[in-house]
Amino acid sequence: DQVLRVVPETLQQAQHLQHLCSTLLLDLWKPLLPADIRAGEDLQMRVPAPLVQELKASLDQHFIAYKVLIPDVQELVEQSMPGGRSSYRQVPQGYVYTQYHPMKEIYEWMGQIQRSNSELVTLQELGMTVENRTMSYLQISQPSNKPKKIIWMDCGIHAREWISPAFCQWFVKEILQNYKSDPKIRRLLENWDLYILPVLNIDGYIYSWEKDRFWRKNRSPHQHGTCYGTDLNRNFNSSWGSVGVSYNCSSDIFCGSGPESEPETRAVAHFIERKKSDILCYLTIHSYGQYILTPYGSTTTPPSNSEELIHVAEKAAAALMGKYGTRYKVGSTSLLLYSNSGSSRDWAHRIGIPFTYTFELRDTGTHGFALPPDQIQPTCEETM
């Protein structure tokens, strides 16, 4: 059986498709009813194997364009069945990393990841969001008798940057699927503990799924509930409120009522503060722009370890480009992007974490925040 995507361009073609669906008893996936088939709107249908040839011939004769989305339905079904290929044992069955997932599914995924990798993974609570949702991170830690330093990575501090949480999930999957077979990952886990926060701004992320795709901030109410949201990446206690912010709630870069005014900020900051002497590297993942950004945003004065920071970042950018040719620019936020204060990355460096980077993932504006799902895999692979 095959699944085809068909786009009838004219009324006649739409009518012909309606006819085909009804007479051949095709399994229409989208739209729901043949009567809803419209010119200019794409249609998806499953075609039983014995009818595939005849159907394609009919489409060709009417100059109707189609694309095969699934060349073999049975194969795909078998792949996502439990007890299938052993490489899927460590990763939740059928979780599609090349699609964007709503928060509910991400919570479930986190639970499953922990359960199916309990020798390495623990789920730890960090705090609560404004709307009382639990913030948790995944701790990936290989048992060892030597104490290990920590690499921290958070995703989704800005709600609309969907590729960011997608990358955190991909990252976890890659590590857990390959730590036994890949020497680089094995060495990584021998030497460091990984702390991954897949979605920092949970309320905002949910809001971007349900109400406003381009929401950025969290969902804290201000001015008696007439205005919502603080930009969490302007809310940290690093030159807070000085530059590149707005004091007006209606702005997308509103820095909040004070440094660490937001529960999400406090949850992350208090935790990192406590563990700071063990944290080697703080990474925070954003989109878009294709940058690896070093401190600071609040000043052009370089940090004390600037040379080393840039050197490492340039090696990362080169490795990234080696995969698919994607160009990332490397430099400080204040020189490359814009001035901002109160960012989590600046704060992390100021309290003493040596290697702190903000990644701005694909792309450079063509799709911007609405990066199509077919770019999830290449983006994640190259960033890996």
Added chain:
Amino acid sequence: DLDDVGHKYSLELVLEDILDRDTTVNCTAEVLYHLGNKNLAPAVQFTLEGDLKNTDEADNTFYNQIRSLEKELVAENIPDSHGNMPPALEPIHLLGWVASGYVIWQNSTENTHFHPAQIKHVKQVKRSDEYLEFDYMILLHEMVSQ
């Protein structure tokens, strides 16, 4: 830095055909951001090394497709939340992006960085002549103010 006038930038850039990324045209340009009057769009002069591809065929196909519709075209959220759009709406999308380019130019300063984010809504306006008219509501993302 031109005293009392503004800031002039000399640029060398490469234009990439959106529909065929391997086709490029070299371009040199001068952009002048006016001092003082921020309501004036930057002045732009440019020269192309070579010709832009002819789009008559694609334009005609699009024109005829729209003319053949029974009802005026209406669409929203292009692309959708996931970044997808029906292939048939690609020309509508491109048209919207081109129109955005004009609005962005008119509203650009040295401290702005605009990209079109999404066509929230587009509807075709009924006309009695042979022109096609579309009414777009487009979201633009400004990088600095976010």
